[in-house]
Amino acid sequence: MKVLVTGGMGYIGSHTCVQMLQAGLEPIIVDNLCNSKLAVLDRIEALTKVRPIFYQGDVRDQAFLDKVFSEHDIQSVIHFAGLKAVGESVAKPLEYYDNNVNGSLVLARAMRTAGVKSIVFSSSATVYGDPTSVPITEDSPVGATTNPYGRSKYIVECCFSDFYDSQPDWSITLLRYFNPVGAHPSGSMGEDPQGTPNNLMPFIAQVAVGRRDKLSVFGDDYPTPDGTGVRDYIHVMDLADGHIAALNTVGQKSGLHIYNLGTGNGSSVIEMVNAFSEASGKEIAYEICPRRPGDIAECWASTSKAEQDLGWKASRSIMEMTADTWNWQSKNPQGY
Template sequence: MDKERPAHARPGAEPPWAPSTVLVTGGAGFIGSHACVELLDHGYEVIVVDDYANSRPEVFARVERIAGRFVGAVYELDIRDRRALSAVFDRHSVDAVMHFAARKSVRQSVESPVECYDTNVGGTTALLQAMHEHGVHLLVFSSSCSVYGDAGSGLLNETTPVRPATPHAASKWICEQILADICRHRPEYSVLCLRHFNPAGAHPSGLLGEDPQSVPDKLMPYVAQVAVGRRERLQIFGGDYPTPDGTAIRDYIHVMDTVEAHRVALDHLADGPGMRVFNLGLGQGSSVLDVVAAFSAACGRPVPYDIKPRRPGDVAALVADASAVTSAWGWHPTRDLADICRDAWRFQRLNPHGFAGAGRRPHSKH
């Protein structure tokens, strides 16, 4: 059974298209929870599935507090459970799917590649099967810049050859190929594949942010936990890359810009059938030490760090050429690295131990 509450539209909020019910997989996660806020803020009805493998159900009370609306239904399930997933589609008239559910840890994908492929690829095919059985053909797929791998130092556009260097990256690329193939054989499908670069930051309210359940694999939450005193020192993996300061360069995009692009994508699913791929990024690279300096400025204190050997699968630089999405939709990010660090610090300062200890709402289990 699901947990349902009436969803009351906020004053002045009009759905961009009706009916407008969106199933969000992985909706309790970092990007997924922010996407729920974005969708609710714009009048969509939201259904969520999540197994809480790397998230917490506490986020939904915060989502509802920010949006002033309730998520329509939340199901605790693994999307590889085809029977349980099909039951969700039986209960709700879903118009489109926003697919975030996946294992995202690069380190864990290297350590346990089979589990990564099983969740990311197997979960996607299970979702596609449920969508097909219920006549749902509109999908926004959250992919990753990691598919480009070690593609060189220049800006990467959607035609840059992919070179996935880890099981995580390869799993995303395999999913993209599956989706493209389905679109070739099933003209009723419309899929937008968004290769986001490095989503970071938090909701400006400080109520939602990134709260990994173990030692962070990603830079921003690691820096934030050191700054708040939750961890002693930041571990920087690699100080000998061919970059100006020797540390790896990445393109950081604010999580609110990331989810805004996913919401805008819903309006463009009707542009035509088939699969289209777009990069999401600022088009500006920041080194690890750049991020440390920006976060130190945001929190008003130095962030101590040690430089360690490189990790397997990491590459020197990944920076987006994201001009295609601007040309196609007229959309572009509006927040920079300073905004990312400011909002990430606000969340960490207000939630020094993340969501731990927050009151849990009851949730249903399938």
């Protein structure tokens, strides 16, 4: 099956392409390389012995997308392309709405023109906002988002939901990720953020490898066991497998399908720091800083729906997440 993968050179997209190729699927990658590197293509080829078809271009360019669809018999789309930093979204809301919302609408129009009616969308647990209770189920309230990034994902979900109501022969799958971490176990692929990392794990890894002096821990006064934020961290390889499970099951059936992808367990920032220190043998220096706008106290998933419908369950532990991250960062201290 040929699958258009937007943002396929990025962190989650690239790992998913590796798993897709090993599962016999054929990813066709579209990426504008605004937050990824061309070298990723070489790493995918080295791991899978296949060099995926790659187009450099932007999902906001419909003429470009129309060309890609016209050149391949694409059966489905996995839509990763999007800006993803909470803090940056507060500073640059218009850029986030343009890239994430407008990009998704242009893609949907190109799909409609091409007659491709199956899409798996990279959404986020941020659509739940500050949850009233945990674990979070797919029926938990959505929309009370706390930052423009989360709001952009929620708006796209609304757009796709409304579009499905008008086109019920489509298969639209919304995958709400919790906190992706980790790297390919080979150490040849991992998260390589541009500039200062916005996510916890790459920041810890860059401190451990000597690229940064210390980690900033934003807030130690949350109502959590140690005062730091609690999140559901999921290994990127488990996340990649979740996309393939969705593609192979509900991706072939008409409907609006919504799933949480997480582990069902929450870990605090300090717990992750300690786990990484153990995995790497490095002391992780950190300082406590004020809370960031838009951050919440705790957030973890109920995963029973994905287990039941997709036959998928995250299996990799916190120790595997931290060990694989360190394996990647220590082998690639400057990233790709």
